[in-house]
Amino acid sequence: IFLGRFEVSPQVICAPTDSRAKxxxxxxxxQNSKTRGAVLACFELFYADKFNKDEIPLMPAKKDVxxxxxxxxxxxxxxxxxxxQ
Structure with missing residues (x-):
């Protein structure tokens, strides 16, 4: 069953000074090119090698739940x- 797709282009982050996605x-x-609804999201790809592995952002802190x-x-x-009024 095909429910639909979101087509997005991620922002590639190569260094900590690169701008982050908004x-x-x-x-x-x-499939029939009709559209329904939208999602508010940003997508980032972080380049990591053995030299900058420690510069990748950590996961957000977990809440109590x-x-x-x-x-x-x-x-x-x-x-x-x-x-x-």
Whole structure:
């Protein structure tokens, strides 16, 4: 069963000074080219060899709940308060 696909291009990170990927909306596409919904995500590929293996970012710290990771603050959506009258 084919449910659809997200086509994305990852950002390649070769050095710690390279800019990091920013979240973007990626559309879900079906076989007949129709689209339904989207996902907000960013994708990064880290180049690692024996010289820069220690420069790869560590996994986020686990929260108290098993199998959950904290989303880094720079990736969390920014919300604004507003009032409806």
């Amino acid at each position: 979240p973007n909306w990626h559309t879900l596409t079906f 098993d199998s959950r990771f904290e989303v880094p603050g720079e990736l969390r959506p920014k919300f604004e308060d507003f009032a409806v």
